[in-house]
Amino acid sequence: MRQGPYRPAFKSRTSSFRKYLFTSVTGVLSIFIMASILTAFGPGYSLSSASISDFSDHLTGEMLVHVIGTENRYLTQELPEDSAPPQLSSLVFELATSIDPDDPRSLLARELPGIALFGGEILVAGEGTDFTTMPMESAPPAEVMMEEREAATERLEEMDEMKEAIAELTAGKDPPKTVHIIHSHNRESFLPELKDPDIPRHEVFHESVNITLAGERLGQELAKRGIGSVVDTSDVTSELRTRGWQYGRSYDMSRELVEEAISEHEDLKFFFDLHRDSVPREVTTATINGEVYARTFFVIGRNHESFEKNKALAEDLHSRIEEKFPGLSRGVFVPDGPGSNSLYNQDLSENSLVVEFGGIDNTLDEVYRSVEAFAEVFADFYFEKDES
Numbered sequence: 317m318r319q320g321p322y323r324p325a326f327k328s329r330t331s332s333f334r335k336y337l338f339t340s341v342t343g344v345l346s347i348f349i350m351a352s353i354l355t356a357f358g359p360g361y362s363l364s365s366a367s368i369s370d371f372s373d374h375l376t377g378e379m380l381v382h383v384i385g386t387e388n389r390y391l392t393q394e395l396p397e398d399s400a401p402p403q404l405s406s407l408v409f410e411l412a413t414s415i416d417p418d419d420p421r422s423l424l425a426r427e428l429p430g431i432a433l434f435g436g437e438i439l440v441a442g443e444g445t446d447f448t449t450m451p452m453e454s455a456p457p458a459e460v461m462m463e464e465r466e467a468a469t470e471r472l473e474e475m476d477e478m479k480e481a482i483a484e485l486t487a488g489k490d491p492p493k494t495v496h497i498i499h500s501h502n503r504e505s506f507l508p509e510l511k512d513p514d515i516p517r518h519e520v521f522h523e524s525v526n527i528t529l530a531g532e533r534l535g536q537e538l539a540k541r542g543i544g545s546v547v548d549t550s551d552v553t554s555e556l557r558t559r560g561w562q563y564g565r566s567y568d569m570s571r572e573l574v575e576e577a578i579s580e581h582e583d584l585k586f587f588f589d590l591h592r593d594s595v596p597r598e599v600t601t602a603t604i605n606g607e608v609y610a611r612t613f614f615v616i617g618r619n620h621e622s623f624e625k626n627k628a629l630a631e632d633l634h635s636r637i638e639e640k641f642p643g644l645s646r647g648v649f650v651p652d653g654p655g656s657n658s659l660y661n662q663d664l665s666e667n668s669l670v671v672e673f674g675g676i677d678n679t680l681d682e683v684y685r686s687v688e689a690f691a692e693v694f695a696d697f698y699f700e701k702d703e704s
Contacts, residue, residue: 439627440634442611442647444599451613451649451672452594471509471525471680475532482536492583494698495538495545497531497590500570500661503553504592508679517594520676523551530673530683531590537691543698546581548573571661578664586698587668589660591615592683593675600675601682602643610674610682612637612690613646620663629667636693644689646672 436450505522507515528549535547552569556562561569570589578584593600593613602609614630616623630648637645662668671690674683 436649436651438647438649439616440631440648442613442634442638442645443602443643445647449595449599449646451615451651471529475529478533478536482539486539489542491542491544493544493546493581494583495535495543495586495588496548496574496577496581496584497534497545497588498548498550498570498573498577499526499528499531499590500552500566501591502526502528502549502551506592506674506678506680506683507676517676521553523554525680527590527592527673529680530592530687533684533687534588534590534691537688538695541691541695543695544583546577546584548577567659567661571664574661574664585665585667587661587665589668589670591670591672592678593672595675597675597677599646600678604641604643607685608682609641609644609689610678610686611644611646612686613672614648615660615670615672616648616650617658617660617662618650618652619658622663622666622668625666626662626668630669633669633690633693633697636697637689640693641689644686 438445438447438450503521503523503526505520505526507513507517507520509525510520510522531547531549535545538545550570550573552566552573553563555569556565559569574587592610600611602611614634616626616630627648634645634648660668660670662670673686673690
């Protein structure tokens with residue numbers, strides 16, 4: 317019986333050729349599809365060295381440990397029990413498009429002019445705190461920076477009386493000066509303290525009745541509790557003008573003052589830079605046990621080695637404030653966007669914070685109540701740490 321020719325080798329070669337052709341075509345199409353995806357959204361969304369850099373800035377140490385932990389499980393033992401590994405799909409999507417699925421601002425910032433100015437991360441959200449109530453910081457017009465305005469001068473007299481009372485109370489006591497208080501934006505004032513109610517909100521600045529009074533009051537409240545401090549009330553704004561520097565260099569100016577203080581006072585351990593916010597009164601005001609307070613807000617810079625320590629300090633103080641004065645603290649915030657400062661001179665110490673006390677619409681009485689509350693909470697923290 318005759319059989320047809322047996323050609324297994326030919327069939328095998330045909331099958332291999334088809335697989336090769338299919339793989340090649342699929343590979344080329346995949347490259348074109350990926351290239352189309354990465355370029356379809358425009359330069360602001362495409363994969364580039366800049367977008368990779370921005371993406372990596374948001375990777376926390378915890379995420380990195382999770383990634384490395386896939387190879388070395390031993391490392392993940394140091395993570396908190398509630399720590400969850402990052403979602404790979406979200407990371408890949410954010411890397412490819414520069415859009416964070418958990419933060420709609422990453423898309424809106426490219427579509428709505430000015431919204432990028434409200435960038436940042438809320439590490440701890442106090443009552444009512446969200447991305448619509450973030451601290452606002454803007455430079456005043458140049459002609460306003462040095463303009464002399466009329467204010468309620470009795471505030472200065474009150475401060476002198478307070479100084480005398482504290483001096484009598486602390487006579488013979490000279491604790492080491494461990495706290496440094498400064499005001500990088502020293503002329504930030506409060507509208508109710510100025511005699512002209514029609515002043516535009518962006519011009520609420522004063523050469524003497526300003527945030528430095530809160531700093532002096534804090535130093536006095538700490539002294540009452542046995543904590544020594546150095547309160548620097550230097551006119552940073554005036555010095556900027558003398559040097560011909562822009563308002564945006566305020567932290568460069570105050571940095572020199574902090575470094576000088578560190579060299580002169582070896583016991584300094586804590587550094588507070590006091591400010592007042594520019595958001596509306598309903599955001600910066602709280603009523604607690606029938607008393608009206610100017611709310612506090614902790615602000616920290618991310619791009620330095622002391623970030624984690626400063627973060628821990630801010631979160632600890634926020635928690636303690638909320639325990640004693642519920643609703644007083646607005647939370648802990650890390651600015652991130654055009655015009656934001658990434659250091660706030662906090663790289664100089666592991667215990668350095670920017671603290672916002674109230675806003676433009678608060679009175680000094682409301683600010684003073686908050687300063688006293690802050691001093692009370694900080695004193696508890698201070699002496700607990702000292703004992704340990």
